[in-house]
Amino acid sequence: MPDSDTVVEVHAPRPGVMVVAPKQDVDLSRSPELRNALRSAQDRSPGMLVVDLTDVGYMDSSGLATLVEAMRTAKSTGAPLVLAGMHAKVRAIFEIARLDQFFTIVDTVDDALAV
Amino acid sequence: MSETANTQPHLRLELISDPTYLCGARELVASVSRRLGFEDMDCSKIALAVDEALCNIIRHGYNRAMDKPIWISLWPIPGDEHSAGGIRIVIEDEASQVDPSKMKSRELDDIRPGGLGVHIIQEVMDEARYERRAPKGMRLTMVKHAPRPDSAPTLSDGSCSAQIHTGTPAARPGGRVR
Numbered sequence: 001m002p003d004s005d006t007v008v009e010v011h012a013p014r015p016g017v018m019v020v021a022p023k024q025d026v027d028l029s030r031s032p033e034l035r036n037a038l039r040s041a042q043d044r045s046p047g048m049l050v051v052d053l054t055d056v057g058y059m060d061s062s063g064l065a066t067l068v069e070a071m072r073t074a075k076s077t078g079a080p081l082v083l084a085g086m087h088a089k090v091r092a093i094f095e096i097a098r099l100d101q102f103f104t105i106v107d108t109v110d111d112a113l114a115v
Numbered sequence: 116m117s118e119t120a121n122t123q124p125h126l127r128l129e130l131i132s133d134p135t136y137l138c139g140a141r142e143l144v145a146s147v148s149r150r151l152g153f154e155d156m157d158c159s160k161i162a163l164a165v166d167e168a169l170c171n172i173i174r175h176g177y178n179r180a181m182d183k184p185i186w187i188s189l190w191p192i193p194g195d196e197h198s199a200g201g202i203r204i205v206i207e208d209e210a211s212q213v214d215p216s217k218m219k220s221r222e223l224d225d226i227r228p229g230g231l232g233v234h235i236i237q238e239v240m241d242e243a244r245y246e247r248r249a250p251k252g253m254r255l256t257m258v259k260h261a262p263r264p265d266s267a268p269t270l271s272d273g274s275c276s277a278q279i280h281t282g283t284p285a286a287r288p289g290g291r292v293r
Binding site for chain 1: 152
Protein backbone atom coordinates (compact mmCIF):
# COMPACT_ATOMS: atom_id res chain seq x y z
CA MET A 1 0.00 0.00 0.00
CA PRO A 2 1.28 3.49 -0.74
CA ASP A 3 2.14 5.85 2.05
CA SER A 4 -0.92 7.99 2.81
CA ASP A 5 1.08 11.11 1.90
CA THR A 6 2.16 9.72 -1.46
CA VAL A 7 0.66 11.78 -4.24
CA VAL A 8 2.05 10.03 -7.31
CA GLU A 9 4.00 6.79 -7.77
CA VAL A 10 6.09 6.10 -10.86
CA HIS A 11 7.50 2.73 -11.88
CA ALA A 12 8.66 0.83 -14.94
CA PRO A 13 7.04 -2.63 -15.09
CA ARG A 14 9.17 -3.53 -18.08
CA PRO A 15 11.76 -1.82 -20.27
CA GLY A 16 10.33 1.01 -22.33
CA VAL A 17 7.10 1.27 -20.34
CA MET A 18 6.49 3.72 -17.54
CA VAL A 19 3.46 3.76 -15.25
CA VAL A 20 2.47 6.97 -13.48
CA ALA A 21 -0.05 6.27 -10.72
CA PRO A 22 -1.65 9.14 -8.82
CA LYS A 23 -2.57 7.88 -5.35
CA GLN A 24 -5.07 10.54 -4.34
CA ASP A 25 -7.88 12.57 -5.84
CA VAL A 26 -6.62 14.94 -8.51
CA ASP A 27 -7.84 18.48 -8.05
CA LEU A 28 -6.33 21.96 -8.24
CA SER A 29 -4.22 21.30 -5.15
CA ARG A 30 -2.83 17.97 -6.44
CA SER A 31 -2.61 18.33 -10.21
CA PRO A 32 0.82 20.08 -10.10
CA GLU A 33 2.36 16.92 -8.62
CA LEU A 34 0.78 14.81 -11.34
CA ARG A 35 1.97 17.24 -13.99
CA ASN A 36 5.53 17.08 -12.66
CA ALA A 37 5.46 13.27 -12.56
CA LEU A 38 4.14 13.03 -16.12
CA ARG A 39 6.70 15.49 -17.43
CA SER A 40 9.54 13.64 -15.68
CA ALA A 41 8.32 10.33 -17.08
CA GLN A 42 7.97 11.71 -20.61
CA ASP A 43 11.41 13.30 -20.38
CA ARG A 44 12.77 9.77 -20.10
CA SER A 45 11.35 8.99 -23.55
CA PRO A 46 9.42 5.82 -22.75
CA GLY A 47 7.98 3.72 -25.56
CA MET A 48 4.66 3.85 -23.74
CA LEU A 49 3.29 5.80 -20.79
CA VAL A 50 0.43 4.36 -18.74
CA VAL A 51 -1.49 6.52 -16.27
CA ASP A 52 -2.92 4.20 -13.63
CA LEU A 53 -6.04 5.89 -12.20
CA THR A 54 -7.07 2.99 -9.96
CA ASP A 55 -6.64 5.04 -6.78
CA VAL A 56 -8.22 8.21 -8.13
CA GLY A 57 -11.80 8.56 -6.92
CA TYR A 58 -12.21 12.13 -8.10
CA MET A 59 -10.72 14.36 -10.77
CA ASP A 60 -11.58 17.91 -11.76
CA SER A 61 -10.77 19.92 -14.88
CA SER A 62 -7.28 20.74 -13.61
CA GLY A 63 -6.57 17.01 -13.73
CA LEU A 64 -8.10 16.80 -17.19
CA ALA A 65 -5.92 19.68 -18.33
CA THR A 66 -2.85 17.91 -16.99
CA LEU A 67 -3.69 14.75 -18.90
CA VAL A 68 -4.51 16.67 -22.09
CA GLU A 69 -1.10 18.33 -21.85
CA ALA A 70 0.58 14.93 -21.43
CA MET A 71 -1.43 13.49 -24.32
CA ARG A 72 -0.32 16.31 -26.60
CA THR A 73 3.28 15.59 -25.68
CA ALA A 74 2.68 11.89 -26.31
CA LYS A 75 1.21 12.60 -29.74
CA SER A 76 4.13 14.82 -30.64
CA THR A 77 6.68 12.17 -29.64
CA GLY A 78 4.76 9.19 -30.98
CA ALA A 79 4.90 7.36 -27.66
CA PRO A 80 1.39 6.16 -26.74
CA LEU A 81 -0.27 7.37 -23.55
CA VAL A 82 -2.93 5.07 -22.13
CA LEU A 83 -5.30 5.68 -19.22
CA ALA A 84 -6.11 2.63 -17.08
CA GLY A 85 -8.25 1.78 -14.07
CA MET A 86 -10.64 4.70 -14.44
CA HIS A 87 -13.58 4.77 -12.02
CA ALA A 88 -17.07 5.62 -13.29
CA LYS A 89 -17.14 8.99 -11.52
CA VAL A 90 -13.83 9.96 -13.09
CA ARG A 91 -14.94 8.70 -16.48
CA ALA A 92 -18.02 10.91 -16.18
CA ILE A 93 -15.93 14.07 -16.29
CA PHE A 94 -14.12 12.83 -19.41
CA GLU A 95 -17.52 12.29 -21.01
CA ILE A 96 -18.85 15.67 -19.87
CA ALA A 97 -15.78 17.33 -21.41
CA ARG A 98 -16.10 15.02 -24.45
CA LEU A 99 -12.53 13.88 -23.99
CA ASP A 100 -13.29 10.18 -23.66
CA GLN A 101 -12.67 9.77 -27.40
CA PHE A 102 -9.43 11.75 -27.28
CA PHE A 103 -7.73 9.28 -24.94
CA THR A 104 -7.07 5.58 -25.12
CA ILE A 105 -8.88 4.25 -22.05
CA VAL A 106 -8.58 0.64 -20.88
CA ASP A 107 -9.82 -1.20 -17.82
CA THR A 108 -6.55 -2.21 -16.18
CA VAL A 109 -2.82 -1.60 -16.37
CA ASP A 110 -2.42 -5.15 -17.69
CA ASP A 111 -4.79 -4.26 -20.51
CA ALA A 112 -2.67 -1.19 -21.22
CA LEU A 113 0.48 -3.28 -21.40
CA ALA A 114 -1.24 -5.46 -23.98
CA VAL A 115 -2.07 -2.48 -26.22
CA MET B 116 -37.76 32.78 -8.55
CA SER B 117 -38.00 30.30 -5.71
CA GLU B 118 -38.62 31.53 -2.22
CA THR B 119 -35.34 29.92 -1.24
CA ALA B 120 -33.47 32.75 -2.94
CA ASN B 121 -34.95 35.21 -0.47
CA THR B 122 -34.49 33.22 2.72
CA GLN B 123 -31.48 32.58 4.89
CA PRO B 124 -29.41 29.68 3.59
CA HIS B 125 -29.83 26.33 5.30
CA LEU B 126 -26.09 25.98 5.14
CA ARG B 127 -23.38 28.57 4.63
CA LEU B 128 -19.70 27.75 4.31
CA GLU B 129 -16.97 30.37 4.30
CA LEU B 130 -13.52 29.35 3.11
CA ILE B 131 -10.38 31.01 1.90
CA SER B 132 -9.19 30.69 -1.67
CA ASP B 133 -6.68 27.96 -0.86
CA PRO B 134 -7.06 24.82 -3.05
CA THR B 135 -6.29 22.71 0.01
CA TYR B 136 -9.89 23.16 1.12
CA LEU B 137 -11.57 22.20 -2.15
CA CYS B 138 -11.90 18.61 -0.94
CA GLY B 139 -13.79 19.68 2.19
CA ALA B 140 -16.21 21.82 0.20
CA ARG B 141 -16.79 18.98 -2.28
CA GLU B 142 -17.46 16.42 0.40
CA LEU B 143 -19.85 18.70 2.26
CA VAL B 144 -21.86 19.49 -0.87
CA ALA B 145 -21.91 15.84 -1.98
CA SER B 146 -23.01 14.71 1.46
CA VAL B 147 -25.87 17.19 1.66
CA SER B 148 -26.93 16.40 -1.91
CA ARG B 149 -27.16 12.74 -0.97
CA ARG B 150 -29.42 13.61 1.94
CA LEU B 151 -31.60 15.63 -0.41
CA GLY B 152 -32.34 12.56 -2.50
CA PHE B 153 -29.79 12.75 -5.28
CA GLU B 154 -28.22 9.55 -6.51
CA ASP B 155 -24.54 8.94 -5.95
CA MET B 156 -23.39 9.92 -9.45
CA ASP B 157 -25.42 13.14 -9.33
CA CYS B 158 -23.93 13.98 -5.92
CA SER B 159 -20.49 13.60 -7.41
CA LYS B 160 -21.40 15.80 -10.37
CA ILE B 161 -22.90 18.52 -8.15
CA ALA B 162 -19.70 18.48 -6.09
CA LEU B 163 -17.73 18.70 -9.34
CA ALA B 164 -19.70 21.78 -10.42
CA VAL B 165 -18.96 23.43 -7.07
CA ASP B 166 -15.30 22.47 -7.34
CA GLU B 167 -15.05 23.95 -10.83
CA ALA B 168 -16.71 27.17 -9.70
CA LEU B 169 -14.28 27.46 -6.78
CA CYS B 170 -11.30 26.72 -9.05
CA ASN B 171 -12.38 29.45 -11.47
CA ILE B 172 -12.58 31.94 -8.60
CA ILE B 173 -9.18 30.92 -7.24
CA ARG B 174 -7.41 30.89 -10.59
CA HIS B 175 -9.06 33.74 -12.46
CA GLY B 176 -10.94 35.84 -9.92
CA TYR B 177 -8.25 35.95 -7.27
CA ASN B 178 -5.24 35.20 -9.50
CA ARG B 179 -4.33 32.29 -7.20
CA ALA B 180 -4.10 34.45 -4.08
CA MET B 181 -4.83 31.96 -1.30
CA ASP B 182 -6.23 34.20 1.44
CA LYS B 183 -9.35 35.64 -0.17
CA PRO B 184 -12.91 34.87 0.94
CA ILE B 185 -15.41 32.61 -0.81
CA TRP B 186 -18.89 31.80 0.44
CA ILE B 187 -21.02 28.80 -0.47
CA SER B 188 -24.71 28.96 0.44
CA LEU B 189 -27.15 26.13 0.01
CA TRP B 190 -30.90 25.72 0.07
CA PRO B 191 -33.01 22.64 -0.53
CA ILE B 192 -35.77 23.20 -3.07
CA PRO B 193 -38.88 21.44 -1.81
CA GLY B 194 -40.75 19.25 -4.22
CA ASP B 195 -44.38 19.80 -5.07
CA GLU B 196 -46.96 18.34 -7.42
CA HIS B 197 -45.06 19.81 -10.38
CA SER B 198 -41.45 19.06 -9.51
CA ALA B 199 -39.22 16.76 -7.53
CA GLY B 200 -37.41 19.57 -5.76
CA GLY B 201 -33.68 19.80 -5.70
CA ILE B 202 -30.85 21.99 -4.51
CA ARG B 203 -29.87 25.62 -5.01
CA ILE B 204 -26.23 26.55 -4.48
CA VAL B 205 -24.91 30.11 -4.50
CA ILE B 206 -21.18 30.82 -4.61
CA GLU B 207 -19.98 34.35 -3.92
CA ASP B 208 -16.60 36.05 -3.88
CA GLU B 209 -14.95 39.44 -3.69
CA ALA B 210 -12.87 38.93 -6.81
CA SER B 211 -12.60 41.25 -9.76
CA GLN B 212 -15.90 41.64 -11.58
CA VAL B 213 -16.40 40.45 -15.12
CA ASP B 214 -19.22 40.81 -17.61
CA PRO B 215 -21.48 37.79 -16.91
CA SER B 216 -22.07 37.39 -20.64
CA LYS B 217 -18.35 36.70 -21.03
CA MET B 218 -18.52 33.67 -18.72
CA LYS B 219 -18.74 30.96 -21.34
CA SER B 220 -17.09 27.74 -22.30
CA ARG B 221 -14.57 27.41 -25.06
CA GLU B 222 -15.26 25.22 -28.09
CA LEU B 223 -14.83 21.60 -27.02
CA ASP B 224 -13.43 20.62 -30.41
CA ASP B 225 -10.45 22.82 -29.61
CA ILE B 226 -8.74 20.23 -27.44
CA ARG B 227 -6.22 21.93 -25.20
CA PRO B 228 -5.55 22.16 -21.48
CA GLY B 229 -7.91 24.36 -19.48
CA GLY B 230 -11.06 26.35 -20.15
CA LEU B 231 -13.51 23.58 -19.31
CA GLY B 232 -14.86 24.77 -15.96
CA VAL B 233 -17.82 26.77 -17.24
CA HIS B 234 -18.78 24.00 -19.67
CA ILE B 235 -18.75 21.43 -16.88
CA ILE B 236 -20.88 23.63 -14.62
CA GLN B 237 -23.43 24.22 -17.37
CA GLU B 238 -23.48 20.57 -18.36
CA VAL B 239 -23.90 19.24 -14.84
CA MET B 240 -26.38 21.73 -13.39
CA ASP B 241 -29.88 22.51 -14.65
CA GLU B 242 -29.36 26.23 -14.15
CA ALA B 243 -26.18 28.30 -13.80
CA ARG B 244 -26.27 32.09 -13.70
CA TYR B 245 -23.44 34.53 -13.11
CA GLU B 246 -24.03 38.07 -11.90
CA ARG B 247 -22.10 40.92 -10.39
CA ARG B 248 -22.38 41.13 -6.63
CA ALA B 249 -22.73 44.41 -4.73
CA PRO B 250 -20.52 46.04 -3.67
CA LYS B 251 -17.85 43.81 -5.23
CA GLY B 252 -17.21 40.34 -6.50
CA MET B 253 -19.30 37.86 -8.43
CA ARG B 254 -22.17 35.53 -7.62
CA LEU B 255 -22.90 32.19 -9.27
CA THR B 256 -26.32 30.67 -8.68
CA MET B 257 -26.72 27.01 -9.59
CA VAL B 258 -29.78 24.78 -9.43
CA LYS B 259 -30.04 21.03 -9.81
CA HIS B 260 -33.39 19.28 -9.78
CA ALA B 261 -33.73 15.94 -8.04
CA PRO B 262 -34.61 13.00 -10.25
CA ARG B 263 -37.24 11.27 -8.10
CA PRO B 264 -40.63 12.79 -7.21
CA ASP B 265 -40.82 10.65 -4.08
CA SER B 266 -37.61 12.10 -2.63
CA ALA B 267 -38.70 15.60 -1.72
CA PRO B 268 -35.66 17.32 -0.24
CA THR B 269 -35.65 17.96 3.47
CA LEU B 270 -33.00 18.62 6.04
CA SER B 271 -35.45 18.88 8.89
CA ASP B 272 -35.39 15.41 10.42
CA GLY B 273 -32.43 16.32 12.61
CA SER B 274 -30.21 13.45 11.53
CA CYS B 275 -27.64 15.46 9.59
CA SER B 276 -24.19 16.09 10.95
CA ALA B 277 -23.51 18.96 13.31
CA GLN B 278 -22.19 21.04 10.42
CA ILE B 279 -25.64 21.36 8.91
CA HIS B 280 -27.88 23.93 10.59
CA THR B 281 -31.55 23.44 9.98
CA GLY B 282 -34.86 24.85 11.10
CA THR B 283 -35.70 28.49 11.54
CA PRO B 284 -32.97 31.11 11.24
CA ALA B 285 -33.26 31.80 14.96
CA ALA B 286 -32.41 28.18 15.67
CA ARG B 287 -29.20 28.31 13.70
CA PRO B 288 -26.05 29.20 15.64
CA GLY B 289 -24.54 31.56 13.13
CA GLY B 290 -25.30 29.38 10.13
CA ARG B 291 -21.65 29.37 9.16
CA VAL B 292 -19.04 26.67 9.01
CA ARG B 293 -15.39 27.52 8.71
